Amino acid sequence: xxxxxxxxxxxxxxxxxxxxxxxxxxxxxxxxxxxxxxxxxxxxxxxxxxxxxxxxxxxxxxxxxxxxxxxxxxxxxxxxxxxxxxxxxxxxxxxxxxxxxxxxxxxxxxxxxxxxxxxxxxxxxxxxxxxxxxxxxxxxxxxxxxxxxxxxxxxxxxxxxxxxxxxxxxxxxxxxxxxxxxxxxxxxxxxxxxxxxxxxxxxxxxxxxxxxxxxxxxxxxxxxxxxxxxxxxxxxxxxxxxxxxxxxxxxxxxxxxxxxxxxxxxxxxxxxxxxxxxxxxxxxxxxxxxxxxxxxxxxxxxxxxxxxxx
Amino acid sequence: xxxxxxxxxxxxxxxxxxxxxxxxxxxxxxxxxxxxxxxxxxxxxxxxxxxxxxxxxxxxxxxxxxxxxxxxxxxxxxxxxxxxxxxxxxxxxxxxxxxxxxxxxxxxxxxxxxxxxxxxxxxxxxxxxxxxxxxxxxxxxxxxxxxxxxxxxxxxxxxxxxxxxxxxxxxxxxxxxxxxxxxxxxxxxxxxxxxxxxxxxxxxxxxxxxxxxxxxxxxxxxxxxxxxxxxxxxxxxxxxxxxxxxxxxxxxxxxxxx
Numbered sequence: 001x002x003x004x005x006x007x008x009x010x011x012x013x014x015x016x017x018x019x020x021x022x023x024x025x026x027x028x029x030x031x032x033x034x035x036x037x038x039x040x041x042x043x044x045x046x047x048x049x050x051x052x053x054x055x056x057x058x059x060x061x062x063x064x065x066x067x068x069x070x071x072x073x074x075x076x077x078x079x080x081x082x083x084x085x086x087x088x089x090x091x092x093x094x095x096x097x098x099x100x101x102x103x104x105x106x107x108x109x110x111x112x113x114x115x116x117x118x119x120x121x122x123x124x125x126x127x128x129x130x131x132x133x134x135x136x137x138x139x140x141x142x143x144x145x146x147x148x149x150x151x152x153x154x155x156x157x158x159x160x161x162x163x164x165x166x167x168x169x170x171x172x173x174x175x176x177x178x179x180x181x182x183x184x185x186x187x188x189x190x191x192x193x194x195x196x197x198x199x200x201x202x203x204x205x206x207x208x209x210x211x212x213x214x215x216x217x218x219x220x221x222x223x224x225x226x227x228x229x230x231x232x233x234x235x236x237x238x239x240x241x242x243x244x245x246x247x248x249x250x251x252x253x254x255x256x257x258x259x260x261x262x263x264x265x266x267x268x269x270x271x272x273x274x275x276x277x278x279x280x281x282x283x284x285x286x287x288x289x290x291x292x293x294x295x296x297x298x299x300x301x302x303x304x305x306x307x308x309x310x
Numbered sequence: 311x312x313x314x315x316x317x318x319x320x321x322x323x324x325x326x327x328x329x330x331x332x333x334x335x336x337x338x339x340x341x342x343x344x345x346x347x348x349x350x351x352x353x354x355x356x357x358x359x360x361x362x363x364x365x366x367x368x369x370x371x372x373x374x375x376x377x378x379x380x381x382x383x384x385x386x387x388x389x390x391x392x393x394x395x396x397x398x399x400x401x402x403x404x405x406x407x408x409x410x411x412x413x414x415x416x417x418x419x420x421x422x423x424x425x426x427x428x429x430x431x432x433x434x435x436x437x438x439x440x441x442x443x444x445x446x447x448x449x450x451x452x453x454x455x456x457x458x459x460x461x462x463x464x465x466x467x468x469x470x471x472x473x474x475x476x477x478x479x480x481x482x483x484x485x486x487x488x489x490x491x492x493x494x495x496x497x498x499x500x501x502x503x504x505x506x507x508x509x510x511x512x513x514x515x516x517x518x519x520x521x522x523x524x525x526x527x528x529x530x531x532x533x534x535x536x537x538x539x540x541x542x543x544x545x546x547x548x549x550x551x552x553x554x555x556x557x558x559x560x561x562x563x564x565x566x567x568x
Binding site: 011012068070071074092095096097098099100101102103104106107108109110111112120122123124125126127128129130131132133134135136137138140170171172173174175176177178179185191215234235240241244248249258259260263266267269270271272274278283285286287288289290291292293295296297298299300301303304305308309 | 333335336337338339341346357358414415416417419441442443444445446447448449450451452453454455458459460461462463474478479480481482483484485486487488489492497498499529530531532533534535536537538539542545546547548549550551552553554555557558559560561562565567568
């Protein structure tokens with residue numbers, strides 16, 4: 001049973017709570033679990049020092065972790081980590097670093113894992129239209145989707161060792177254009193409300209934004225909406241050629257449920273569909289379906305949310 | 311050979327774009343006997359590869375050089391190379407050895423590294439992920455093996471001694487200077503893939519696919535089985551807009567997500 005090394009996920013400079021899910025995933029594979037915290041300040045490791053079921057915590061301190069250069073991340077982590085199977089959270093940056101680290105160590109990488117049985121790892125393929133189970137022989141680098149495993153508890157007091165590391169940064173950031181809206185990106189939201197061509201016009205997406213503001217959701221769109229209206233950017237697209245998401249709640253408004261779209265959101269925990277066509281395929285995947293126009297349903301939905309959460 | 315010409319030759323960009331054949335993204339996928347059955351599914355170039363080809367062609371148009379489209383696969387994958395040729399790439403290369411079946415990421419990236427070194431590549435473009443596994447491992451993994459820089463999910467690029475790319479980061483969109491040689495993976499962004507014209511399609515028909523091979527280490531990750539995702543239990547359906555308030559209540563009491 002080889003060592004399992006969990007790389008803590010950083011979100012805006014702090015340890016993401018889904019790191020506890022990675023420890024559960026590592027336990028499902030078996031072996032001692034070491035948590036490695038990439039950090040610019042060793043105190044960032046405090047967030048995981050209480051995790052149950054952890055043999056060791058290593059805070060790897062390096063300036064490279066303030067940036068996004070995957071070469072810098074992979075080389076700094078590699079220099080400070082023992083051998084073993086490595087687990088990352090399946091986010092855009094971490095999947096990149098995972099691939100780099102695997103290549104650096106001559107290992108294979110298995111991305112977007114949603115189920116683990118010993119050395120058998122399952123990931124969605126064709127954006128979730130099917131699952132693929134692979135058997136891993138020896139060490140590998142693995143990324144695990146968020147919201148799939150329940151996280152380990154907290155209450156232990158693990159020793160934290162601190163290692164200073166340097167990394168081989170190859171690219172240089174020249175400028176960052178801050179996101180215009182403070183609204184969440186669909187890839188990082190727990191709740192998503194998406195609109196399709198049934199919204200009638202891009203201006204009507206303001207009604208989705210109003211609901212999103214009430215419940216702290218991200219606003220997404222179907223490919224049909226993105227292709228039809230220039231005002232709806234591809235960064236909002238959920239589906240096989242957009243983003244694959246698995247939030248706790250996905251609200252599809254005026255979306256018929258093309259196979260492309262279903263592929264990107266079917267793994268959401270709960271799905272609400274609002275569509276005027278009772279035969280729309282989206283209803284076959286919805287936990288709660290509302291057969292109505294969005295003009296009728298959304299104001300009622302919004303009012304009920306406001307009085308519930310207000 | 312005079313010195314200027316020699317320098318020109320040395321500095322000539324050899325741009326390589328990686329393409330992959332995948333099932334049509336609009337197709338239904340079925341599983342038979344524990345394996346995905348693609349016998350009735352149309353195969354096509356992975357959609358993001360079109361953005362990679364467009365970006366590679368613009369790189370060549372800005373700096374000179376050649377663009378080579380490369381795929382790893384059996385003879386059945388040559389159609390996507392012809393499609394790339396029709397869009398305007400100069401050369402098309404297929405890498406294969408009949409002893410290969412499934413290559414894990416370590417084997418595939420080793421094959422790509424050797425192929426790109428033998429072709430003398432100075433910049434490599436690929437889609438941000440392929441529409442089959444969606445893993446997105448090839449760009450960064452290949453860059454590490456070559457010792458090159460990489461940038462992923464790129465949505466815009468300007469070309470010079472380095473490539474300045476636009477890519478999404480936590481705070482928004484970053485402009486990042488990527489020194490060459492580098493591997494750059496492309497998302498749908500500023501560049502719309504050009505359509506093949508009649509001349510391109512005619513040239514593609516006549517074009518020869520260059521066949522090369524490389525050495526692949528044994529795979530340590532092997533596919534055990536495929537399965538369909540578990541079907542969801544039937545949900546509750548309500549008629550009329552006024553039922554939306556009932557649904558909100560259920561989201562709180564039953565689903566516990568609000």
